Amino acid sequence: MFVLCGDRTRDLCVVANFSTTAPNRSIACIPSTSPFQIVTSIPRVLQDASALQLEAALLQQKLISLEKMVQDVEEQTGNSIESLQRIDQLKSRLENAASALREADKWAALAGGLEDLLEAGVPTGGSELQQLAERVAAMTASLEVLSEAPDYESKRLQLETLYNRLEAAITSPLIEALTQMDAARTSVYVSLLTGMSRHVSACRCWRRAAAARLAATWRRLDAHSVPALTNLLANEANKQVDWLTNVLKTETPLAELIRLYTDLLLSLEPPPTKVASASLKLCSTPEEGIILLTDLRSDIDEFISCIRTIIDAPRQNKEPILSATLREFGRAAYAPLRELLPTYTELQTQLLLAHLSDPQLKQEDLLEISRALLSVAERCDGWVSAAYGKAKKIAGVAAYPYYLPAVDNFITALSNLISSHSRHIETAFLSSVSLGRGAGVLSAAFPAAQVLEAAASALLDAAAASHARESGDEEPKNPHILADLPTLLLENESRQRLAALRAEPYPSTAALRRTKEQLRGLARAVLRHPVDVQLDKIPQLPVWNNNDALSTDLPDFALSPQEYITEIGQYLMTLPQHLEMHLSEKQAPWQFLSEVCTHTCEVYAEKILNIRNMDALGTKRCLTDIVYLSSVVEDLGSSITPALKNLEKSLRAATPSQAE
Numbered sequence: 001m002f003v004l005c006g007d008r009t010r011d012l013c014v015v016a017n018f019s020t021t022a023p024n025r026s027i028a029c030i031p032s033t034s035p036f037q038i039v040t041s042i043p044r045v046l047q048d049a050s051a052l053q054l055e056a057a058l059l060q061q062k063l064i065s066l067e068k069m070v071q072d073v074e075e076q077t078g079n080s081i082e083s084l085q086r087i088d089q090l091k092s093r094l095e096n097a098a099s100a101l102r103e104a105d106k107w108a109a110l111a112g113g114l115e116d117l118l119e120a121g122v123p124t125g126g127s128e129l130q131q132l133a134e135r136v137a138a139m140t141a142s143l144e145v146l147s148e149a150p151d152y153e154s155k156r157l158q159l160e161t162l163y164n165r166l167e168a169a170i171t172s173p174l175i176e177a178l179t180q181m182d183a184a185r186t187s188v189y190v191s192l193l194t195g196m197s198r199h200v201s202a203c204r205c206w207r208r209a210a211a212a213r214l215a216a217t218w219r220r221l222d223a224h225s226v227p228a229l230t231n232l233l234a235n236e237a238n239k240q241v242d243w244l245t246n247v248l249k250t251e252t253p254l255a256e257l258i259r260l261y262t263d264l265l266l267s268l269e270p271p272p273t274k275v276a277s278a279s280l281k282l283c284s285t286p287e288e289g290i291i292l293l294t295d296l297r298s299d300i301d302e303f304i305s306c307i308r309t310i311i312d313a314p315r316q317n318k319e320p321i322l323s324a325t326l327r328e329f330g331r332a333a334y335a336p337l338r339e340l341l342p343t344y345t346e347l348q349t350q351l352l353l354a355h356l357s358d359p360q361l362k363q364e365d366l367l368e369i370s371r372a373l374l375s376v377a378e379r380c381d382g383w384v385s386a387a388y389g390k391a392k393k394i395a396g397v398a399a400y401p402y403y404l405p406a407v408d409n410f411i412t413a414l415s416n417l418i419s420s421h422s423r424h425i426e427t428a429f430l431s432s433v434s435l436g437r438g439a440g441v442l443s444a445a446f447p448a449a450q451v452l453e454a455a456a457s458a459l460l461d462a463a464a465a466s467h468a469r470e471s472g473d474e475e476p477k478n479p480h481i482l483a484d485l486p487t488l489l490l491e492n493e494s495r496q497r498l499a500a501l502r503a504e505p506y507p508s509t510a511a512l513r514r515t516k517e518q519l520r521g522l523a524r525a526v527l528r529h530p531v532d533v534q535l536d537k538i539p540q541l542p543v544w545n546n547n548d549a550l551s552t553d554l555p556d557f558a559l560s561p562q563e564y565i566t567e568i569g570q571y572l573m574t575l576p577q578h579l580e581m582h583l584s585e586k587q588a589p590w591q592f593l594s595e596v597c598t599h600t601c602e603v604y605a606e607k608i609l610n611i612r613n614m615d616a617l618g619t620k621r622c623l624t625d626i627v628y629l630s631s632v633v634e635d636l637g638s639s640i641t642p643a644l645k646n647l648e649k650s651l652r653a654a655t656p657s658q659a660e
Contacts (some may be wrong), residue, residue, distance in 0.1 A: 127199045140195060163196045171205060178209035183247050190248055202248055203256055210240060211264050218268055224275045226296055226336055229268070229301035230648035231350055233261060237310055254311055258329045261307075265332040276336035280343060286354075289347040293394045296337050304333060304482050326481040330488040338396065338489045344394060345402045348387055352410035355383060356417065366428060368446035369421055374455035376414065381462035384410075388470055397475050398485040401494050411463055411508040412505050418456050422522065425449050429526055440530040441575060447582040449523035461504050471502050524595060530571045531600050532562045538607035544618035559620055561628035568600060569632040576636070590637060597633045601641040604629065608647060619655050623648065 049218050084365055170189055177185035193202045214236065221228055237257060244253035265272065283289040307329075311321065331338070360372035384407055391399035429445035439445065476483070543562060561569070575596065577587040608622060626648050630640050 002096055044165055053430065061571075090277060112333075115478070140197065140240055163198065165197060166191065167201055168198065171201075174202070174205045175209045175212075178206050179213050179483050181243075183243075186247050199248075199250070203244075203250055206244070206248055207260050207263070210236075210260055211267070214264055215268060224270055224636060225279065226272055226276050227299045228461060229275075230299050233264075234303055234306040237306060241310060251317075252319055255321050255325060257310075258307075258321060260324050260330045262332045265329075266333065273336045273339045276340060277343075280583050286347040286349070286350040288371075289343070290351070290390055290394075293337070293340060293347075296340070297394050300337060301334055304330070308480070308482055323481055327487065330482045330484075334485075334488045341395060341489065344391070344399070345406050348391070348403065348406035349409045352383060352387060352406060352627070353413055354412055355379070355410075361417065364420075365449065366425055366444050370425075370448045370451035370455065371587070373414075373418055373421060374458060375460065377418075377455040377458035380411075380459055381465050384462065384466040384468065388466065390472075395489050396485040397473065397498070397502075398489040400470070400498060402489065404501065404506070407466070408506050408508045411459065411506055411512065414459060414513060415456075415508060415512040417552045418452060418459070418512070418519075421452055422449070422515060422519050425452065426522055430520070433529065433532065439526055441527055441578040441582075443526060446523060446526040449519055449526055450582055453516060453519040454522055456519055458507060458514060460512055460516065463509050463512070467505055524599075527575075527592060528596055531568050531596065532603065534568050535600070535603050535607050537564050538604070539610045539612075543621055544611050545613040545615045559624045561625050564623060565625040565628055572596065572600070572632055572636060593636050594638050597638040598641060601633065601644045605641065605643040606651065616655060619651050623651050623655070628652075 088173055116404060160417060170192060174186065174189040174193075176190060190202045193199055214232065218224070240257050240260070241253045244250045244256050250256060280289055280292055283292055355376060358372060358376065361369060361376070363369050363372065388403060391403035395402070425445050425448045429439060429443070429449075432439055432443060432445070437443075475486075481487070486498055490498065526632060540563070541562070563573070572593075575593055576589050579592055582594075583589060604626075611618075616620065626640075626644065629644075630648075
């Protein structure tokens with residue numbers, strides 16, 4: 001750093017101007033200052049520069065000294081702040097100690113006063129109780145202040161003991177006030193318990209008092225019934241919620257109400273389940289029992305609806321209720337119905353089996369009994385549908401595990417009647433055969449078996465229609481917990497099997513289907529019997545061999561069908577007319593005709609093949625019989641079987657005259 005002034009400045013300017021002048025500048029422009037003057041001025045400049053350097057060094061030392069002084073001041077200031085902080089902490093400790101001493105004295109006085117009060121007896125006056133509540137609140141606050149005291153734990157235990165004694169002393173008068181619905185007294189006691197941080201005890205006392213009062217009201221009723229109980233509880237619900245909210249100041253009034261009603265329903269004397277069971281025993285008919293169960297479901301539903309209305313009512317703070325709490329309440333409410341559902345199975349079974357007491361089913365005539373069974377089977381769908389509708393009114397889809405056994409018992413009973421009558425028909429058929437009486441389409445066994453098969457088919461159709469209707473009845477998706485009847489009415493195992501149970505067909509239909517097939521076979525056997533009798537004669541007929549040699553040369557037109565085949569033909573030709581008398585509009589005669597014709601051709605071919613010896617004339621006669629049978633079968637709209645056709649070709653090939 002250089003500070004120049006006066007002549008020195010002027011000389012330096014000259015030097016600077018000289019050094020910065022452009023090279024092409026004219027030499028004539030150089031200042032007129034003499035070189036001597038310039039040379040003599042340089043030492044003075046250097047001397048001044050040295051002086052300036054010394055001054056700069058001194059200034060730097062002063063700055064370093066000043067910086068050190070600032071650091072010292074900052075260090076002293078930091079120490080002062082730390083000292084102030086220590087002083088402040090010490091002051092706070094002293095103040096806390098003083099406050100603790102004051103609070104300790106205050107707490108000791110309050111504890112001693114409370115001890116004396118407990119020894120003398122808890123007051124019952126409203127103002128005295130209010131003062132006691134304030135004292136209790138003060139003791140609780142005082143103990144919080146003493147949380148850092150060395151003897152805090154002993155004081156806490158002492159206060160806990162005093163609170164236990166005080167709670168025990170005020171429990172009885174609190175329950176009395178709750179029982180009498182005395183809001184003023186109850187509020188003071190609640191304040192006491194709240195001051196002791198024991199609001200849960202207040203709710204517990206409320207439950208005891210409310211349960212005792214409602215149980216006493218239930219016992220005093222002239223006539224116990226589930227409707228009377230549900231009306232009692234429904235009418236009390238809103239009042240209890242108001243008390244819980246405004247007097248007990250609880251934050252969970254709905255949950256408290258649900259717990260109260262759950263415990264109450266499970267502890268009432270006489271129990272609602274026994275009351276409902278006794279009412280059911282007084283029913284004189286199954287119809288009355290079904291109506292009682294339906295009314296029982298309706299009464300419980302109304303009660304549940306009332307509780308749901310209270311739960312869903314708009315409130316400032318929406319209170320969540322645990323699903324488990326609601327589920328326990330729902331199962332307690334539906335307990336009477338749940339216990340009586342097995343009885344429903346018995347009642348519904350009796351109702352359905354009563355339809356089998358028709359006098360028409362006790363006749364002697366085979367055909368009339370079959371017709372009566374057919375009439376019953378055709379009406380089964382309506383009866384089962386009505387039964388399912390009643391079951392749903394009683395328990396919704398949860399009734400299915402109890403409804404199914406009743407329906408299955410009915411179908412099994414009717415199936416047993418059909419099977420038993422089938423055996424009677426078969427016995428009558430075999431008896432007539434053994435006595436040599438005519439059988440077939442004109443016998444009593446065929447129409448009886450045919451109508452009975454139709455009855456079995458009608459019953460199977462009714463069972464299939466009912467099952468399709470029931471399995472297609474969908475359950476509500478995601479129902480409210482208090483509307484989930486399978487959960488509320490069924491045990492876990494039954495509830496888990498409910499879907500599979502509804503998907504499975506009725507167990508009794510398997511046996512009924514076998515009975516139907518047996519009846520079908522019996523009807524066909526009766527219908528084919530005249531044909532079978534004639535066909536059985538074929539292997540033993542003497543016309544197949546040992547014929548006169550002269551008769552062999554007889555022309556074909558000289559031969560006529562033999563008696564056995566004409567008997568068969570005549571029987572087959574009369575079948576359409578006779579079948580129409582016994583078949584319903586849904587059944588076509590050609591189905592039976594086709595079956596009988598096919599059976600005749602197949603068995604006929606087998607019987608011919610069983611002939612051990614057949615001469616030429618016997619072969620001609622056999623071919624004549626085959627031609628006759630073929631014409632009869634074709635006239636009935638059918639055709640001979642391939643086996644019989646092949647047999648005819650073989651016989652013709654074996655006969656020389658026919659071959660030519």
